[in-house]
Amino acid sequence: MLHRPTRRPQFFYTTAPLPCPYLAGRTERKIVTELSGAEAETLHDRLSRAGFRRSHNIAYSPVCPGCRACIPIRIVAGQFLPDRTQRKIIRANEDLTTAELPARASAEQFSLFQRYQGARHGDGDMAAMGFYDYRAMVEDTPITTGVVEFRDTNGRLVGACLTDWLSDGLSAVYSFFDPEANRRSLGTYAILWLVARARALGLPYVYLGYWVPESAKMAYKSRFRPSETLSGGVWRVLPDHGAAAIEAPALTSIEA
Numbered sequence: 001m002l003h004r005p006t007r008r009p010q011f012f013y014t015t016a017p018l019p020c021p022y023l024a025g026r027t028e029r030k031i032v033t034e035l036s037g038a039e040a041e042t043l044h045d046r047l048s049r050a051g052f053r054r055s056h057n058i059a060y061s062p063v064c065p066g067c068r069a070c071i072p073i074r075i076v077a078g079q080f081l082p083d084r085t086q087r088k089i090i091r092a093n094e095d096l097t098t099a100e101l102p103a104r105a106s107a108e109q110f111s112l113f114q115r116y117q118g119a120r121h122g123d124g125d126m127a128a129m130g131f132y133d134y135r136a137m138v139e140d141t142p143i144t145t146g147v148v149e150f151r152d153t154n155g156r157l158v159g160a161c162l163t164d165w166l167s168d169g170l171s172a173v174y175s176f177f178d179p180e181a182n183r184r185s186l187g188t189y190a191i192l193w194l195v196a197r198a199r200a201l202g203l204p205y206v207y208l209g210y211w212v213p214e215s216a217k218m219a220y221k222s223r224f225r226p227s228e229t230l231s232g233g234v235w236r237v238l239p240d241h242g243a244a245a246i247e248a249p250a251l252t253s254i255e256a
Contacts, residue, residue, distance in 0.1 A: 010043065014063060021124070022215040026067055030060040040142040045167050051230045053209050054164060054173060056140040062210070070210035072230040073238070074169065075191075077198040077206050079226050086223075089185045090192060096150045096158070098193060103145040105135035108157050112176060119179030137174070138162055145173070148193065150186065159186040163194065169205030170194050191224060 012033045020026035035044055035057050044059060051072035052059040062070045082090065110131050117127040129137075138147060143164060150159035159177035163170055172194055177186035194206045211229065212218035221227075228235040 008037070015060075020064070020067075022212045022218060023067075023069060026069075027064060028062065029064050031063045032058050032060045035059055035142045037142075041144065044143050044164070048164075048166055048171060048207060049168070049235075050233075054141070054143070054171070056136065057142050069212050069214055071212070073208050073211040073221050074228050074235070075195055075206040075208065075224045076204065076226045076228060076237075077169065077195050078204055080195050080199075080224065082192065083223070083225075086188065086192060089189050093150075093184055093186070093189045095153050096189075099149045099151070100197075101147045101149060103138050103141055103147060103162070105131070105138040107131070109138075109147070109149075109160055110134045112157055112160065112178065116176040116179055148190070150177075150190070150193075158184070159190055161190040161194065164207075166203075166205075166207070169203045169207055170198050170201075171207040172209070188220070188223075195224070 010033060012031050015030045015032060017027045017029050020028040033043075033047070035054065040057075044054060047059045047061075048054075050061070052061045054060075064070075113129075113134055117124070117129070121127055138145075141164075145162065145164050148161045148163055149157060152158050158181055159175065161175040162173040164173055165171075172191060175187055175190045177184075177190070191206065191208065198204070198206050205228075206224075208221045208224070208227075210218065211221040213222070222238060225238070225240060227238045229238050230236075
């Protein structure tokens with residue numbers, strides 16, 4: 001008699017209600033599951049395509065009662081054309097050098113992370129994170145993850161993006177940058193770099209997490225076109241609302 005190997009069941013849990021970090025007066029709840037073992041990479045791939053995000057060794061998705069404000073969004077990398085503003089941002093950062101590094105936290109990264117949190121999210125929970133909290137965020141990962149670093153001509157670290165590598169794309173987990181380098185628009189540039197890198201690797205998508213149209217802080221995610229949003233279990237192209245497509249050069253000029 002043949003004995004089939006038993007597979008550990010995958011359990012999903014619902015978190016307790018908490019204040020929504022994006023929309024005042026609303027309540028947040030998530031469905032979460034652990035990513036572990038030999039199947040973690042495959043499971044994460046499947047859950048990412050289903051609209052889940054990763055934090056440490058947990059995959060999660062919002063299941064807030066009476067609210068569907070968080071919309072999973074991903075950029076179609078192979079068809080992406082930067083608009084005029086995005087092309088300007090690419091030119092403004094042509095002097096930067098980029099390195100793809102293993103998911104290892106450094107004191108230099110943490111110093112930049114602290115300055116970013118203090119300037120942009122001083123009232124948020126992440127502003128209180130110590131180095132060991134930051135290191136856990138970067139290094140506590142059961143899947144293929146790296147840190148993309150951006151440096152200026154003096155070798156100074158000006159931006160970083162914690163990134164997951166999926167079978168069908170790159171996932172921007174968390175990015176932070178020099179809050180004083182406003183002219184560079186480094187948050188947008190990090191996404192543009194990921195799009196260029198996905199194209200170079202032949203990967204179709206860059207996952208941006210959740211687009212929250214009602215939140216000013218999250219509305220920027222819809223500016224990368226074409227993008228797809230997940231609704232009813234189906235990824236659909238986000239309408240351009242009549243905006244004309246602009247001819248643009250390929251993004252391969254962004255240094256890898």
